Amino acid sequence: MIFRDCVCIAQARVIEGRRKRAHICTIAYHPESAQFIRTCLPFAPGKETGVRRWTRFSFEAEKSPTDTRAESYEFGALLERGSRVTGSERNALHSQILSSYRYEDELNQERRSVGVLIPEPGSLTFDLGELDGREEGYRQLMLEKGIFFPSFKVYVCGKRTKDGNRFRKQLLQWDVIEAIRKGVDPFSALASYRDPYIVMGNTPWVRNAFMAIGLLSAPPSAKIAAFNQQLSLINAF
Secondary structure: OEEEEEEEEEEEEEEOOOOOOOEEEEEEEEOOOOEEEEEEEEOOOOOOOOOOOOEEEEEEEEOOOOOOOOOEOEEEEEEEEEEEOOHHHHHHHHHHHHOOOOOHHHHHHOOOOEEEEOEOOOOOEEEEEOOOHHHHHHHHHHHHOOOOOOOOEEEEEEEEOOOOOEEEEEEOEHHHHHHHHOOOOOHHHHHOOOOEEEEEEOOOOOOOOOEEEEEEEOOHHHHHHHHHHHHHHHHOO
16 A cells, blocks of 8 residues: 655654664554554664655555554655655645644544644643553663663643543654653753644554653644534534
8 A cells, every 4th residue: 555745744753673673663643535544663873764754755654553543554665765744834734734633532533543622722731651561571671772762751731621631641743752762851842832732642552542652832723713613513413
């Protein structure tokens, strides 16, 4: 299967397991079909695709027999890497992405594994936590291979626009982890986003809990469109 003219909108930290080589879980948006696509891009010297956030790219992929999430495809080959989208194109993409806004319980009901979360303005904070046993195992394995994996978890916290309830989600954003690796504080820049929203994804093992893959900043008009989408769904019943 070939996906053309996708746009990379979020990428998780580099990770490697005992059965899967180092890779970057990437969430792309396909404007033509208005759908999210998740695929794992390779991470290895001489094999990287060079695809980064806001890069256009086309690739070949197939459904995985082991990952049954609707949005997930097993990466085959990079067919084309285009330029980064411009500022005006980015604003239009924000509106398209946010037009699929669903509350988290709706995502679970519809068995979606990629979605967005819109926090109340000014409510975002960031927190650190301890690794669990599984993550510590990943860290040790990756240290042996010279790949950075932080010794702690990063969380993004805030209040949901739906009901004002607080959320706390593990933040896996690649450039945040890269900033930490380089000794740079990424949180002050993220906290300065005036109109942030979060691209979320779940795992094959836990389908009803989401993690934050990327934190984006949208123009206010795009967020208004997202709220209008919710109102139209409510009024349809």
